[in-house]
Amino acid sequence: MAIRIPRVLQSSKQLLKSFSQSSTNVDVPKGHLAVYVGEKLQKKRFVVPVMYLSHPSFQQLLKKAEEEFGFDHPMGGLTIPCTEQIFIDLASRLNT
Template sequence: MGFRFPSAIRAKQLIQRPSSNAKDVPKGFLAVYVADENNTKRFVIPVSYLNQPSFQDLLSQAEEEFGFEHPMGGLTIPCREDAFIDLISRLNA
């Protein structure tokens, strides 16, 4: 079962969560932080994304930049928010 989003804007609205409370993350999802030089945003994404090669590339970048000591206390991915949303939209297609 997959999700289909008509646009990147819709994808952003569905995966971005305003709260940082761990209990806001439903079963089968995980919270990640997307950080660039100016901004950090929290997103809740399906765990199944971890198996996707394009998402694994982002995880490798996160490991290179942060190691396993993430400053936000959770998985932080170093990339622009628009690039992350584009990737998520393609994974949902």
């Protein structure tokens, strides 16, 4: 007997996995933006749809980034100061 993962959760994880990049030289597709997620020195690059910017939960993360970094983002791009797991959970909810 196999364990089934809900289809929405499975597709969200696949989407994030395909958008997750370890290299900063990868192009960002039209309609998406690159963000760096993580705390301390370990940051991971994610490419997410621009539509996330209008969602209230994502805006809370942006406000936290503004409070912590202002306009000086150490990675050279938008840095979101939260754990990777929190970001993935939020992105999974936004994809539904």
